[in-house]
Amino acid sequence: MNEGKTNSYEVITEGKAKLLVYKLESYKVKGSYVPALTPVFYNPIMRSNRDIMIAFLRTTLQRTTKELKYGETMTGVGVRCIRVLLETNTKPICEINDVNREAIKLAEKNLDINGVRDGVKTSCVDARVFSLMHLAPKNRFDYLDLDPFGSPAEFIESALLSVKHGGYVGITATDTATLFGNNPTKTLLKYGVIADRLQFNKEFGVRALIASIVLTASKQEIGIRPVLAYSEKHYVRVYAKVLRGKKYAKESMLNLGFILHNVQENSWKTIRMEDVIRNNWEKDRNHKVIGPIWTSEYIDNELVKKMYINSFELSQESVEMILKIMNEKSGIVGYYDTDLTSKLLNVSSRKIQKLVDKIKERGYVATRTLYNPKGIKTDMPYYEFIKVYSELS
Numbered sequence: 312m313n314e315g316k317t318n319s320y321e322v323i324t325e326g327k328a329k330l331l332v333y334k335l336e337s338y339k340v341k342g343s344y345v346p347a348l349t350p351v352f353y354n355p356i357m358r359s360n361r362d363i364m365i366a367f368l369r370t371t372l373q374r375t376t377k378e379l380k381y382g383e384t385m386t387g388v389g390v391r392c393i394r395v396l397l398e399t400n401t402k403p404i405c406e407i408n409d410v411n412r413e414a415i416k417l418a419e420k421n422l423d424i425n426g427v428r429d430g431v432k433t434s435c436v437d438a439r440v441f442s443l444m445h446l447a448p449k450n451r452f453d454y455l456d457l458d459p460f461g462s463p464a465e466f467i468e469s470a471l472l473s474v475k476h477g478g479y480v481g482i483t484a485t486d487t488a489t490l491f492g493n494n495p496t497k498t499l500l501k502y503g504v505i506a507d508r509l510q511f512n513k514e515f516g517v518r519a520l521i522a523s524i525v526l527t528a529s530k531q532e533i534g535i536r537p538v539l540a541y542s543e544k545h546y547v548r549v550y551a552k553v554l555r556g557k558k559y560a561k562e563s564m565l566n567l568g569f570i571l572h573n574v575q576e577n578s579w580k581t582i583r584m585e586d587v588i589r590n591n592w593e594k595d596r597n598h599k600v601i602g603p604i605w606t607s608e609y610i611d612n613e614l615v616k617k618m619y620i621n622s623f624e625l626s627q628e629s630v631e632m633i634l635k636i637m638n639e640k641s642g643i644v645g646y647y648d649t650d651l652t653s654k655l656l657n658v659s660s661r662k663i664q665k666l667v668d669k670i671k672e673r674g675y676v677a678t679r680t681l682y683n684p685k686g687i688k689t690d691m692p693y694y695e696f697i698k699v700y701s702e703l704s
């Protein structure tokens with residue numbers, strides 16, 4: 312149960328923002344702070360998520376003569392908006408919302424404390440209503456943030472409708488067990504994706520969430536181009552460009568595909584949507600069909616390089632994450648978990664770098680992955696990987 316709940320506040324600092332939040336110490340269960348118990352949600356562990364958003368907006372929201380519009384469907388204590396106003400030089404017009412009246416009161420107080428209240432519009436309605444209030448072209452956002460506690464699934468369609476052609480959405484999901492395929496029925500119901508236990512479950516979750524956004528967008532003749540997606544801690548985060556029109560919806564759809572999972576061998580093949588449409592694929596009886604997932608690149612590495620340059624004054628943790636994302640080869644679907652391979656072969660674990668070099672010697676691509684320090688991303692088939700693994704001492 313909640314240990315020692317009190318209604319007292321404290322002032323904390325995050326980036327350049329000073330924030331009045333409910334005293335974190337007062338909302339602990341078995342020694343761990345549980346933000347969901349507080350009257351207004353603020354999670355200090357998500358600072359790196361917000362820092363990365365600041366680097367993203369410093370890079371993508373360019374200052375031009377036209378007005379830039381920033382929106383937040385679920386603002387909590389208002390931290391993201393305040394940081395955007397204090398830490399990016401674009402000074403967009405901001406509209407923030409939360410269904411919790413307490414949250415909006417506290418966010419307004421925090422805007423005052425930081426001297427950025429002027430011109431920020433606040434509202435207290437359901438996130439879907441907020442988004443749909445911005446349906447008209449002149450009201451749409453250049454950037455809209457969707458940051459729920461749990462799944463974003465039910466809010467995605469309205470969110471996409473409120474973004475300009477060429478604008479961006481930033482979407483968080485914290486229902487990682489569902490996205491990573493721990494309960495395939497839930498994954499199917501929430502995201503329309505068939506899941507399975509895979510060696511690369513975190514990356515699968517990222518690709519499944521993107522696929523679900525694409526499927527939702529397509530109904531509205533909207534295409535999305537993911538430019539940065541990753542998973543860390545207890546969440547998945549996707550940043551995507553929103554492009555309006557049938558041709559973009561089709562382009563996005565054709566970047567989806569399926570995984571043929573050989574459950575016995577724990578290996579897989581990827582087939583693209585076009586191959587399925589043309590019936591240009593073969594399945595053997597050991598294969599389970601998994602998906603749809605996003606099968607193309609989902610990280611614009613050049614953009615992330617610029618984000619790295621723009622990561623001044625952000626936390627060390629977020630800068631390290633940006634570097635990891637920058638080096639991720641998102642064009643290759645999946646990674647081999649070397650711990651699993653050691654177990655399978657009943658051998659000791661191999662040095663990752665030695666393995667990477669050996670695979671490269673054989674003419675394949677091989678890199679580490681941000682999802683697993685013991686993982687290797689490569690286009691080498693699994694049977695060959697196992698051979699190389701067993702040959703290495």
Ligand SMILES: C[S@@+](CC[C@H](N)C(=O)[O-])C[C@H]1O[C@@H](n2cnc3c(N)ncnc32)[C@H](O)[C@@H]1O
Pocket residue numbers: 351352353354357361384385386387388389390391408409410411414436437438439458459460
């Ligand atoms: C994870 S918190 C947001 C955290 C905030 N974006 C941040 O970075 O600190 C989720 C917020 O969504 C609000 N919320 C929950 N359901 C909502 C809904 N249907 N519409 C709008 N807000 C909602 C909650 O009151 C809570 O403040």
